[in-house]
Amino acid sequence: ATQPYDSGNIFAKILRGEISAKTVYEDDYALAFHDIAPQAPHHVLVIPKGAYVSWDDLSARASDTEIAGFVRAVGHVAREAGLVGEGYRLLANVGQHGGQEVPHLHVHLFGGEPLGPMLS
Numbered sequence: 001a002t003q004p005y006d007s008g009n010i011f012a013k014i015l016r017g018e019i020s021a022k023t024v025y026e027d028d029y030a031l032a033f034h035d036i037a038p039q040a041p042h043h044v045l046v047i048p049k050g051a052y053v054s055w056d057d058l059s060a061r062a063s064d065t066e067i068a069g070f071v072r073a074v075g076h077v078a079r080e081a082g083l084v085g086e087g088y089r090l091l092a093n094v095g096q097h098g099g100q101e102v103p104h105l106h107v108h109l110f111g112g113e114p115l116g117p118m119l120s
């Protein structure tokens with residue numbers, strides 16, 4: 001089962017404005033900001049505003065409105081960045097085997113160059 005949400009995680013602090021981030025988009029459901037250690041020319045993280053540990057947690061507990069808002073925000077961020085024509089990659093690490101480091105759901109958006117078969 002998904003672990004309980006820890007409101008002390010770094011992305012919760014970004015949502016509360018306690019630490020800064022280079023924000024690229026915000027609406028009622030999501031916040032998007034540049035990854036601090038980019039692994040591609042364009043590397044943005046999109047997070048839901050709700051307290052969800054992971055994709056598993058969101059898909060199990062969030063309302064349809066929150067899920068739709070979050071999914072739409074991810075698409076919006078990619079379109080606004082001009083990535084749709086050349087393409088891009090979305091990635092959500094879940095839990096220990098997924099290599100998830102920050103326990104607040106985040107979707108990585110990678111682009112700006114051909115990405116190859118996978119990012120490790």
Ligand code: 5GP
Pocket residue numbers: 010021022033034035036037038092093099100101102103
């Ligand atoms: P995960 O491995 O959990 O999928 O990815 C966590 C991501 O968050 C990593 O790519 C890492 O560089 C990024 N990250 C960790 N701490 C911070 C931070 O304080 N600010 C920002 N903007 N990104 C962070």
